[in-house]
Amino acid sequence: MNKARSNPVSAAAMHGALIIYTLIALFPVFVILINSFKSRRAIFREPLSMPNSDSFSLIGYETVMKQGDFFLYFQNSMIVTVGSLFLILLFGSMAAFALSEYRFKGNMIMGLYLALGIMIPIRIGTVAILEMMVATGLVNTLWSLILVYTAQGLPLAVFILSEFMRQVSDDLKDAGRVDGLSEYTIFARIVVPLVRPAMATVAVFNMIPIWNDLWFPLILAPAEETKTLTLGSQVFIGQFVTDWNAVLSALSMAILPVLILYIIFSRQLIRGITSGAVK
């Protein structure tokens, strides 16, 4: 290793640049979080100081709890996200198994057909999706969202999972066949457990866009009882623009679940991206 790649001056400069950018990245989140715990006066007087015994106040959170049904929104978001992820993984791995395991007429074409959706955003079809959901009576149900997100997530899931399933040893599967296992058992008992890391990657990739989506909840399920957390906080904040405590608290409450999920899954996510799953 050459000295030029490790001299202390350039190392300090690199840390300096990275620290500055990290501050830029975190500053807004930090400001929102600390101010959500302060009284209205303190928010305006010293927006950059930490809450102390003088300025500490939970008034914003109280307003949010009283006015908005955030537990319901949270529950809706959970149902939609978990339901969609479950279907993406189940249907996606089944299709990926068929495409990677069997040689049949149209295999290649089916693979290309399913891959089309990786590049084309599903939003383009919104007009007809809404029409269809109205016709089938699924508008303002969580099912409409689950179906849309499943369709949206499948192309990439099939693509990634079939790449991984091709690496599963054939001897293992053939041994199962010799023992009289059905193709379904081979899929469920042998292949799926072996591609579990890839399934986690797919799940983490899909989780964030589904949780954060505003477009489809706004169009397909805007009713009070089906609002997701993202839409709920958008509407809530829109109504309370002048109540700074409430707005800051609502923002913090929307940030925290994602932040916690990120802290739990960040390793998985970063490993997924850097392992070239999306090449």
Place this chain on the structure above:
Amino acid sequence: MACCRIGVLETGFSLLEIVMQASRFRWHIVIFLAPAVIVYTAVMIFPLFNTLRLALYTDVDQVRTFVGLDNFNMLFGDPRWSEQFWNALGNNFKFFFIHMLVQNPIGVALAALLSHPRLRFAALYRSAIFIPTILSFVIVGFAWKLILSPIWGIAPSMLDAVGLKSLFAPWLGKEAYALITLSLISVWQFVGIPMMLIYAALLSIPEEILEAGEIDGITGINAFWKIKLPLILPSIGIISILTFVGNFNAFDLIYAAQGALAGPDFSTDILGTFLYRTFFGFQLQLGDPYMGSAVAGTMFAIILVGVCIYLFGIQTRLRRYQL
């Protein structure tokens, strides 16, 4: 990649399976494929084509009537529509160019710093810089709106601290700055994605190549320009097309920060917000699904052209190095 895939396919079929194939129709293939294909076709592909078809119709006395390309003529030529459409399209291109000029270079620069072999705390920086990317547009839009608000005064007082207070303006409220400000907010949010993808590409460059460069006296910043950058060009191509597709169906951030009217005076209107207003209606404007379909069809065409340029024009020319 393609060569090894064929290799696996050839060895992947046992004698047993060939015997089974001869004996009966393999229903399990159908059963494995059916759920994914049905959901994908019914909820994604069919509506997509149906939307393109609806763009050729209009509502005459509540009867769906075929009008050919009239909707598109109206969209591009009739001042009632075209003014907003061209405005949104132009803004969308500005939005995209700002991303290309700011987001991707910053992403590459951060990745280059992070991939330095002896950098400490690299994982910490990486995770922290990626945090904005995981936040929803609603949070990002409102958070920045508050921070840039002249009422709260965080931005002006921070500028004051470095003696630049005179530069402050209510950026989101001024027509001249609002689009640039929102683009930069979006850049702030998404810089993590190019950073991660480029970081992965940089890590995959073999050490031997860099050492060979060092022997020839190419080190430090030179090594980046002369060795690493040419090798990561394919990844830069990928992030460019991802940025393009993402920008041309963006909606959420503008909607969260400026509302569906994309104010002030439509200066931040992009195709996504224009599509929303057109087909769903907003305030006094009634929704028109047929014009909405025409807007969606145009977005589809733009994205398709972009993806084709990438696939046939850029990607094929970039794959020159085999690592």
